[in-house]
Amino acid sequence: MHSATRTLKFLLLLFISLSVTFQQVHASSRSENLSENQKKFLDAYEAIKANDRPLISKYKSQLKNYPLYPYLVYLDYKYHFKDTPNPVIESFINNTPNSPLPFFLKAKWLHHLAGTYQWDEYLKHYQEGEYRAVSLKCYFIQASIARNRTDQIRKKAQTLWKTHITLPKDCRPVKRFLRKEKLITGSMVWSKLQLAMTKGKIKHAKKIGRDLSKMGRRALHFWIDTYKNPKKVTRAIPAYISPVIRQAIFKQGIQRLAYTEPELALKTLEKRAEQYGLNTQELASLQSQISLRFAYQYHPKASEYLAQIDRASKNEKTLDWELQVTIRESNWVNYLDLYALLPEKQQNETRWRYWKARALSELNQNKKALPIFKALAQKRNFYGFMSADRLKQPYQFNPTPSQKKSFTKMVEKYPQLKVMQELIAINWKLSLKREWYHLLDHIDEDDFEAIANFMSDWNQHNLAIQTISKVKKWDDLSLRFPTPYKQPVLQAANKNTIDPAWVYGVIRRESAFSPNISSAVGAVGLMQLMPKTARYIGRKMGFNKRQYTRLTSPESNIKLGSAYLSYLHKKYNGSRVLATAAYNAGPHRVDQWIPEDTVMAADQWIETIPFSETRAYVKAVLEYTTIFKSMLNKKYDRLENFMHPIGLPKTLSAHDTGDSSQS
Known part of the structure; x- marks a missing residue:
């Protein structure tokens, strides 16, 4: 037993020793690529964290002319507010131009002033509307109360309380x-409750409801029951509930009932709208929402219900879905009738022009369809490529290099560029992003292209893409469609027998080449993998745990994402269209969207995907894949080669209907 314990301790010490050695070697190898000033700056940062005043003073003196010197000052103040006089901080905030640092330092300083009850200073420096943080608004109210400005602050406190479902702990004094x-x-309580119930925050609604009377809590209980079981709106809502709240319960109940039983929701709405005092506009809005539920499900009566909506009440979303239903049903005559009713702006959209040409072609009116297809075939997008396929014409990529400018001259105009170079060198990505945002807010429109080229030259491809898109310069393909990580992409694509251009197309749409990005739902890295999906694919393909858990590592992410694409490609019998849709929405949803009793043209199926995000995603990835193919190989694959008809017998593998949702 003692021998085993000693062995375990030895192995643990060996592991720690190896880990430390690895980190030291890694840090050493990385520091070799840094300049002396960059090394000094990072050492100064460590001194600031340790509050080593003599060393901080030494480094500040040595780095006085270094581009990141303001960061040393900023960090020193940020870490040591209590040791820094307020006028010194104020001076930095007011006298540091061309930098995002004053904005972020001031926010931290305001928190410090509030935390140390320096209310006069807080009121002096806080500006309403400057920061979105709710806690800073609460501190302003607290400071005003502390200085007996209660008459001026009552309404602000009330508004803040009722317009936020929850408030941070910093707001407790306000409450x-x-x-x-x-x-x-x-x-006020009911106003806050309506906000919570509208957003489905039931737990919060119950807490808020504690401030209600006994009768009010009873009314809230009924509302929550109706939220959970919306069929309750088919019966009369109790009279003890006030008319205003009855109407709110009814409207939400109808909306939720429409998710599962749109016909019952529509029938109930027609029966009880007058009873709950709905005006014409509210009635029309709910009718439109229910009709859209029929459309989302491609219900057999979808066209009928959409057609019943008053033309004046139809918004762009309703019109779009009405057109999509006719496309799904191959009702080409009806499509052309609806297209003729569209506002001119919508008629000129590439999407609807393509489908006008498709409708005319299906109705054997090729002479009218041909000019539309010819015009669209000049465009470098999904519909342009599809139109070119119809005409058997070559694709038009129309690349145009963007404007480049001298870095030296641009630095004279925008000194922040040197700061950004240094931040890239030391790998301070958050600070780099803040500098980039701040720079774009202060540059001339004529300089955006040059800035985008600098970002690209510095391998900050996500920033280059975002920069060029802000001025809608779409034709520099080398900027918009770079090919970093080429070796891991080619290796992973080859191993999984899929096209590397497709892998690039997915990366470009998912992350625009930002390896550390995370989505709101938890997707991570270049190919935006969900950890659950990565684990499933990693185990299925025999990857070690380190590979399928390090999703911000470009190499690991590309290996797993490519393996997942390959898995989906096989699941859907080689359908790139379905595999791409499943990568975004999850196979379980795509399986439900595949027609069971008919076969659809692929462009019809794509255009009528129920999720707008997935619909746009599939078009973009197919478009991007085509462009990447042309850039990688100097030739391209035609989209028609991948637009196989879609229907259950053709596209869903009979032997593999397993599911691993990416969404």
Whole structure:
């Protein structure tokens, strides 16, 4: 037993020793690529964190003319507010031009002033509307209360309370003030409750409801029950509930009932709209929402219900879905009738012009369709490529290099560029992004292309793409469609027998080549993999745990994402269209979208994907893949080669209907 313990301790010490050695070697190898000033700056940062005043003073003196010197000052103040006089901080904020640092330092300083109850200083420097942070708004109210400005602040405190479902703990003094002054009214509580219920925040609604009367809590209980079981709106809502709240319960109940039973929702709406005092506009809005539910499901009566909506009440979304239903149903005559009713702006959209030509072609009116296809075939996009396929014409990529400018001259105009270069060198990505945002807010429109080229030269491809898109310069393909990580992409594509251009197309759409990006739902890295999907694919393909858990590593992410694409490609019998859709929306959804009793043309299926995000995603990835193919190989594959008809017998593998959702 003791021997085993000693062995375990030895192995643990060996592991720690190896880990430290690896980190030291890694840091050493990286520091070899840094300049002396860059090394000094990073050492100075460590001194600031340790509050080593003599060393901080030494480095500040040595780095006085270094582009990142303002960062040393900023970090020193940020870490040591209590040791820094307020006038010194104020001077930095007011006298540091061409930098995002004053904005971020001031926010931190305001928190410090509030935390140390320096209310006079807080009121002096806080500006309403400058920051979005709710806590800073609460501190402003607290500071005003502390300085007996309660008459001026009551309404602000009430508005803040009722317009936020939850408030951070920093706002507790404001809540105490409102309760002490008895400023929380019943109407405020119901206003806040309506906000919570509209967003489906049931737990928060219950907490808010504690401020209601006994009868009010009873009404809230009924509302929550109706939220969970929307069929309750088919019966009369109890009279003890106020008319305003009854109407809110009814409207939300109808909306939620329409998710599962749109016909019942429409019938109930027609029966009880007058009873709950809905005006003409509210009635038309709910009718439109229910009709869209029929459309989302491609219900057999979708066209009928959409057609019943008053023309004046139809918005762009309703018109779009009405057109999509006719495309899904191959109702070409109806499509042309609806197209003729569109506003001119919508008629000129590439999407609807393509489908006008498709409709004319299907109705054997080729002479009318041909000029439209010819015009569209000049465009470098999904519909342009599809139109060129119809005409058997070559694709038009029409690349135009963007404007480049002398870096030396641009630095004279925008000194921040040197700062950004240094931040890239030391790998401070968040600071780089902040500098980039700040720079774009202050440059001339004529300089955007040059800035985008600098970003590209520095391998900051995501920033280059975003920069050039801000001025809608779409024709520099080398900027918009770079090919970094070429070796891992080619290797992963080859191993998984898929086209590397397709891998690039997915990366470009998912992350625009930002390896550390994370989405709101938890997708990570270049190919935006969900950790659950990465784990499933990693285990299925025999990857080690380190590979399928390090999703911000470009190499690991590309290996896993490519393996997942290959898995989906096989699942859907080689359909790139379905595999791409499944990568975005998850195979379980795509399986439901495949027609069971018919076969659809691929462009019709893509155009009528129920999820607007997935619909746009598939078009973009197919378009991007075509462009990347032309750049990688100096030739391209035609989209028609991948636009196989879609229907269950053709596209879903009979032996593999397993599911690993990426969404």
